[in-house]
Amino acid sequence: MIHFFHQLSSPRYFYDVAGRLIPWLVFACVLCMIPGLYLGLVEAPPDYQQGDSYRIIFIHVPAAWMSLFIYMVMAVSGAIGLIWRIKLAEVISIASAPIGASFTFLALATGSLWGKPMWGTWWVWDARLTSELLLLFLYLGVMALYNAIEDRRTAARAAAILAIVGVVNIPIIHYSVEWWNTLHQGPTVTKLDKPSIHLSMLIPLLLMAAAFKLYYAFLVLMRARCEVLRREKNSRWVKSLVGEAT
């Protein structure tokens, strides 16, 4: 097992394994997404209060989960890269940032589209919305820092430190925003009216969450492969690979 991970951390081996893994992940993602979308958009009954407009939940909630999940992946792999100097962890960390930012944006955009019919406004300074917005800013900060530093290894390590500082701050930001909100307005709108969600809605939701996870998995592998090629462009195996291809 340890041997496998040790091998995996070599860029060349990773490139091969990831290349073989990606088609399967795409397949599994489609396999979850199609029934998830069908059950969610067609089979699930309309909500007794929200009608059909609640169906955006099947995109919105998985995207919001992913936005936090990817940040954790980014910070943890960044920390691994910093501590054990594993290049691959740095690559994974930095490849995750734009994907995570996109999911965060998606969660904000779908939330705002959902808010318009439900709350009558595109945006409220609700605790969750605000902390999601700040999460987006944290992602953008990590990406901006990475792009500003020319040397890629230094850039990845700097971005990793920022991501770790962000992780310490995320709970503080989250609770402070929540408290700020409750202090000023009291609870305004809760997202789900019912404490429990009906099974016919829960199954497509979980399927969509799995599909999003798999989508992230193959996307991050694809991005990491490109990044590995770019970093190792002077090594022999990349040259021979490119030589074969052309």
Added chain:
Amino acid sequence: MNSLSSSRAFGLLLRRDLLLAFRRRSEIANPLIFFVLITSLFPLGIGADAGVLRSIAPGVIWVAALLASLLSLDGMFRSDFEDGSLEQFMLSAHPVSILVMAKVFAHWLVTGVPLLAVSPLLGVLLSIPAEGIGMLMLTLLLGTPVLSLIGAVGVALTVGLRQGGVILSLLVLPLYVPVLIFATDAVGTTVAGIPITAQLYILAAMLVLAISLAPLATAASLRVSLS
């Protein structure tokens, strides 16, 4: 070098930074003028109604303090980076985090304390009642060191960059949000006549957390930036 204790090194570095700052007094004054200027723009933009001003005053003053501290941050490691003394700090026998602590403390004494001193004046300008002004000063006392400490991490990450200033604001401002929230809330609640302790405790907790963790993160960032 080894005969020098770390606390002595802290003191020496603090003294050096303060001395450097007092030799360039205009650089101290600029963020302060900026702070006063930004705050005095708000009544001009919003109107001179005392009730409106009083309700927005804590937020206005705190946002202006955030921006002023951001403006002054850029210089924290800049000159040391350019003349190479930062590399000497890295090579010294003392923990980098202690040296960082000295630099941050000097920075706060030079930029945070003047803000603290001017804030009552601005409070009066924006018609905050007297008990609110006391609370404003207390929150600034607890909050501005946190700003300097968190900001130091951002500065350390961007010190070698040409366009460091713009990126710095992007990195640091989201991390400033909790301080802003609790500080303005403490002042607002006091003005409303409700006694508060929770917000102050949380600000103090954030200060303790920042003092204990931020120097370590700053030292790690400096090592990356100088590598």
